Amino acid sequence: xxxxxxxxxxxxxxxxxxxxxxxxxxxxxxxxxxxxxxxxxxxxxxxxxxxxxxxxxxxxxxxxxxxxxxxxxxxxxxxxxxxxxxxxxxxxxxxxxxxxxxxxxxxxxxxxxxxxxxxxxxxxxxxxxxxxxxxxxxxxxxxxxxxxxxxxxxxxxxxxxxxxxxxxxxx
Numbered sequence: 001x002x003x004x005x006x007x008x009x010x011x012x013x014x015x016x017x018x019x020x021x022x023x024x025x026x027x028x029x030x031x032x033x034x035x036x037x038x039x040x041x042x043x044x045x046x047x048x049x050x051x052x053x054x055x056x057x058x059x060x061x062x063x064x065x066x067x068x069x070x071x072x073x074x075x076x077x078x079x080x081x082x083x084x085x086x087x088x089x090x091x092x093x094x095x096x097x098x099x100x101x102x103x104x105x106x107x108x109x110x111x112x113x114x115x116x117x118x119x120x121x122x123x124x125x126x127x128x129x130x131x132x133x134x135x136x137x138x139x140x141x142x143x144x145x146x147x148x149x150x151x152x153x154x155x156x157x158x159x160x161x162x163x164x165x166x167x168x169x170x171x
Contacts, residue, residue: 031157034069034143034158035157035158035159035160038067038158038159038160039160039162041063041066041067042063042067042139042141042160042161042162043162045059045062045063045139046137046138046139046162046163046164047164049131049137049166050131050137050164050165050166050167051167051168052168053131053133053166053167053168053169054128054129054130055119055123055128056123056129057123057124057126060120060123063076063139067141069143072143072144072158073143073144074141074142074143074144075141075142075143075144076116076139076140076141077115077116077139077140077141078115078116078119078137078138078139079113079114079115079136079138079139079140079163080113080114080115080118080119080131080136080137081111081112081113081135081136081137081138082111082112082113082114082131082132082135082136083111083112083134083135084111084112130169131166131169132166132169133166133167133168133169134165134166135165135166136163136164136165137163137164137165137166138161138162138163139160139161139162139163140159140160140161141159141160142158142159143158143159
């Protein structure tokens with residue numbers, strides 16, 4: 001009886017390994033291909049925005065359309081970091097001159113951050129969201145509810161992060 005039970009268990013394990021391992025391998029290959037695609041789309045978006053100095057509605061819609069997959073929830077985070085110069089009186093100044101009107105003012109450099117909500121508010125009105133030379137743009141894409149072999153284990157392996165410094169300002 002023990003011999004039959006051992007044979008049944010070994011046949012069951014052999015079947016699981018024979019059919020399970022190729023399935024796991026193909027799932028990982030699909031994740032790798034998806035991650036490469038996501039990285040290429042994010043790279044194209046960030047590089048084009050950094051080279052031309054602005055983002056418009058068509059660029060944003062194209063990014064979201066290219067990264068929307070049917071088998072998972074894709075989360076896209078866009079971060080724009082900009083340096084602003086603030087005088088001692090608390091006023092923000094877009095010019096970077098230290099003298100205005102003949103008097104010397106002390107300016108402090110302050111990092112300000114804008115997210116995709118701020119960018120969407122501008123581009124939905126048909127305007128271009130402009131950058132200044134030296135600003136930093138970073139896009140993070142990750143898939144929240146991707147396919148997983150075990151539904152109780154969250155899979156965070158498919159993600160792409162890319163950023164760059166803006167080379168040209170918009171007029």
